[in-house]
Amino acid sequence: MNPLLVNVAELLRRPGSERVVEVDIPIADLGVDDPTRFAGDAEVSVRLRLDALSDGIVVDGVLRTSWIGVCRRCLVDTSGVVESDVHELYQRVVTAADAFEIVGEQLDLRPVVRELVLLDAPSTPLCRIDCAGLCPNCGVDRNLEDCECEPPPVDPRWSALDVLKEEGFKRP
Ligand SMILES: [Zn+2]
Ligand SMILES: [Zn+2]
Structure with a gap:
């Protein structure tokens, strides 16, 4: 039925x-x-x-x-x-x-x-909206513990932008 x-x-x-x-x-x-x-x-x-x-x-x-x-x-x-x-x-x-x-x-x-x-119904869900995920380097669950890994290298193009931004801030 x-x-x-x-x-x-x-x-x-x-x-x-x-x-x-x-x-x-x-x-x-x-x-x-x-x-x-x-x-x-x-x-x-x-x-x-x-x-x-x-x-x-x-x-x-x-x-x-x-x-x-x-x-x-x-x-x-x-x-x-x-x-x-x-x-x-x-x-x-x-x-x-x-x-x-x-x-x-x-x-x-x-x-x-x-x-x-x-x-x-989600096919690739999240356990919570701000889940920190696993460290891509050592695999530690970053919701549970911190690790000593370096943060991923910053793209040099973004570094250049950061410099520009800092200079901008210094201007009176
Ligand atoms: Zn999760
Ligand atoms: Zn790690």
């Missing part, structure tokens, strides 16, 4: 009416199989509102997806929750450029949810 398959017959008959879809769906039920980004028991929290228009249905809301991964700077295991905004238009007769088609009286939200989950 697909909890994101919504019967919209009633909505289509009554423009101005709305319906709420709130479901936590296992990532596996979305047909997503990527153990590098999602734990086996990961779920997507789906909180959507469907608003009936005279010629279609607007779907608005937010998804919250738990992700896992390895920090791209310091290589520790990390995890988080990513939010995806949903704003889609569905029409029986598609007239808007970015609208999806409603076939019959069923609206399947699963493809859109799946696409946003795959798009928004």
Whole structure:
């Protein structure tokens, strides 16, 4: 059974009416199989509102997806929750450029949810926004300890700029 398959017959008959879809769906039920980004028991929290228009249905809301991964700077295991905004238009007769088609009286939200989950879950995450990473020279995790390594050599073109800047400061 697909909890994101919504019967919209009633909505289509009554423009101005709305319906709420709130479901936590296992990532596996979305047909997503990527153990590098999602734990086996990961779920997507789906909180959507469907608003009936005279010629279609607007779907608005937010998804919250738990992700896992390895920090791209310091290589520790990390995890988080990513939010995806949903704003889609569905029409029986598609007239808007970015609208999806409603076939019959069923609206399947699963493809859109799946696409946003795959798009928004990071594939090269950070453990935190200011992760200091590993020293490129000795490999020490600079979040945990300092090392004695020299900072990387400065590009001579930038040194020249520094000199100019210093001279500038000296001027009265
Ligand atoms: Zn990190
Ligand atoms: Zn070092």
